[in-house]
Amino acid sequence: MKSVYDCKITFEKFDPLRYADNSIVTDALLSELYGINGDNVYILPRGERAKSLDNVACLCHWFADRQLSPQERVVAVGGGSVGDTVGFACSIYKRGIDLLHVPTTLLAMADSAVGGKTGVDCDGVKNLLGTYWFADALVDFRFLDTLDDIQMQSGMGEVLKYRLLNERVQCLYEQNAPLEKLIEECILFKTSLCREDPFCQNKRNSLNCGHTVGHAMELALGIPHGVAVANGIYYEVLLANKLGYCTNKYADFWREEVKKQFCVYPLTQEMLRLTLQDKKNSDGLVGFSLPPDFFSVKLPFDAVLDILL
Ligand SMILES: NC(=O)c1ccc[n+]([C@@H]2O[C@H](COP(=O)([O-])OP(=O)(O)OC[C@H]3O[C@@H](n4cnc5c(N)ncnc54)[C@H](O)[C@@H]3O)[C@@H](O)[C@H]2O)c1
Ligand SMILES: [Zn+2]
Numbered sequence: 001m002k003s004v005y006d007c008k009i010t011f012e013k014f015d016p017l018r019y020a021d022n023s024i025v026t027d028a029l030l031s032e033l034y035g036i037n038g039d040n041v042y043i044l045p046r047g048e049r050a051k052s053l054d055n056v057a058c059l060c061h062w063f064a065d066r067q068l069s070p071q072e073r074v075v076a077v078g079g080g081s082v083g084d085t086v087g088f089a090c091s092i093y094k095r096g097i098d099l100l101h102v103p104t105t106l107l108a109m110a111d112s113a114v115g116g117k118t119g120v121d122c123d124g125v126k127n128l129l130g131t132y133w134f135a136d137a138l139v140d141f142r143f144l145d146t147l148d149d150i151q152m153q154s155g156m157g158e159v160l161k162y163r164l165l166n167e168r169v170q171c172l173y174e175q176n177a178p179l180e181k182l183i184e185e186c187i188l189f190k191t192s193l194c195r196e197d198p199f200c201q202n203k204r205n206s207l208n209c210g211h212t213v214g215h216a217m218e219l220a221l222g223i224p225h226g227v228a229v230a231n232g233i234y235y236e237v238l239l240a241n242k243l244g245y246c247t248n249k250y251a252d253f254w255r256e257e258v259k260k261q262f263c264v265y266p267l268t269q270e271m272l273r274l275t276l277q278d279k280k281n282s283d284g285l286v287g288f289s290l291p292p293d294f295f296s297v298k299l300p301f302d303a304v305l306d307i308l309l
Contacts, residue, residue, distance in 0.1 A: 001096055002134045004116060004198040009187060014102050014140040019075050022100075023066055025059065025086045026077040030104055033146055036077060040066075048225075050081040051120040053129065059089040063097065073098040079105035079151070080112035080225065084127070087118030091133035099135035104143040106155025106179070107226050110162065110186040113137040115194045115207075125277050126215050132199060139187075141180050150224060156261060157226025160233060162186040164254060164291065165206055206294035208280060210236055212287060213267070213308075216274035221265060231265055234258040235308055240290040242307045243297075250292060267308055276301060 016024065016036045025042045026034075027050065042062050044050040068074070074097055076086035083101050090099040103113035114137060119130030144152070159182060163170040166189045172182050190207070197204040214232025218225055234255055241251035258264060280287025285298035 002098070004134050004191075004194050007114075007116075007134050007191075008136045009114065009139065009191070010137075011139050011141075011184070013142065014077070014138055016077075022073050022075045023063065023068060024075045024077060025082060027079075027082055030078055030082075034077075034143075044078070044082055044085060047079075047081050048121065050078075050085045051127075052085075053120055053122060055085055056089045056092075056120055059086065060093050063089070063093045068093070068097060070094050070097045073100055075100045075102060077102040077104060079103070079108045083108055083112050084117075084119045084130075087116075087133045087135065088120055088129070088131055090135070091118055091131040096133065099133065101135050101137040103137060103139060105147060105151050106144060106183070107151070107158050108155075109139050109141070109144075110155060110183045111158040111190065113139070114187050114190050115204075116198065117200075124219065126219060127279070134198075139183070141183070144179070150227075153262070154224035154226030157224075157228070157230035159183075159186060160230050160257065160261070161207070161210055162189060163257075164209065164233060165189070165294065205280075205289050205296050208289040209233065209291060209294055211289075212236065212275050212278050212280065213272070215278065216271050217265060217267075219274050220268075220271040223265070227262055230258050230262040234262075234264050235267060236288060237291055239288065239299075239304065239307055240292070243290070245290055246292045254291070269305060269309060272301075272305060272308065275304065 023040055026036050027044050027046045029046050031037050031043050074090050076083050090097045101113040103109040116132045116134035118133050119127030122128040163173050169185045172185055193204050210229045210232035213235045214229040217231050218228035237251050237254045240246045275286050286301055288297045290297050
């Protein structure tokens with residue numbers, strides 16, 4: 001298994017022809033837009049629908065049909081959904097096969113292609129099944145040229161998370177730095193956190209901020225992941241403020257930042273009930289990573305309802 005320290009991130013142009021000898025996995029839209037096709041290409045469904053155990057099984061059968069050995073490299077060209085699914089399949093096929101992520105969405109470039117988390121959804125729970133599988137990444141910013149506004153906005157939701165977590169990212173954002181620079185800084189910060197805590201036992205948990213409420217809203221409303229994370233940040237900052245963890249000024253600032261860029265959806269009890277399935281929960285309590293320190297906090301569900309509704 002490759003360790004987090006062995007992973008290389010390069011910023012260069014992706015040419016599918018250079019990978020003609022590799023097994024490439026992508027989705028239907030990317031295959032069409034970028035002419036990624038041929039015998040060595042496997043096409044997954046678009047978006048979150050890719051993230052199923054059935055698709056992982058089909059991919060593993062395809063790897064077996066192609067008689068891939070663990071030394072060979074699979075190339076995942078796509079957003080977080082492709083990356084999470086292919087990463088999962090690569091981590092279990094013959095106990096692990098080498099993988100290169102080629103992220104094609106803003107969200108995948110700034111966040112999901114780095115850090116080794118894989119996962120598929122199961123029984124209505126996001127990422128219920130998953131593994132750690134560390135992989136190299138090749139970032140080609142030209143993919144952003146074809147991304148629609150909704151997906152760009154979703155990516156900005158995870159970028160907002162990095163602004164909240166890291167002063168350098170926030171500084172660049174305030175200086176109107178080019179998006180490429182912002183992405184590079186998110187990657188740098190995530191890489192450093194993952195090196196300190198590869199398996200999410202302490203510091204890396206901060207990356208889950210906004211995700212407890214966010215995942216619940218994503219499932220209930222079917223909104224893109226990053227938009228849900230931004231909404232999650234909006235509500236979790238309020239939670240932190242009401243619990244006395246952060247000042248009114250801090251809470252007001254970040255809630256305004258969310259409102260400037262995203263539609264804020266109202267919360268319902270039914271939606272919040274989905275937080276009861278969160279992977280960070282234990283002892284009947286709901287787990288959060290709350291600002292400003294992003295420590296892990298466990299709260300009774302009723303207390304969450306009282307504060308947020
Ligand atoms: N593993 C991790 O660390 C991690 C981190 C954050 C999010 N995620 C996961 O990532 C998933 C979301 O990924 P996403 O936001 O990248 O979206 P996505 O992979 O679901 O893709 C969204 C849509 O964008 C299209 N698309 C992708 N690249 C394109 C391009 N260059 N041009 C035009 N269209 C393009 C796809 O075909 C798809 O229809 C969620 O399941 C989330 O849980 C994982
Ligand atoms: Zn996320």
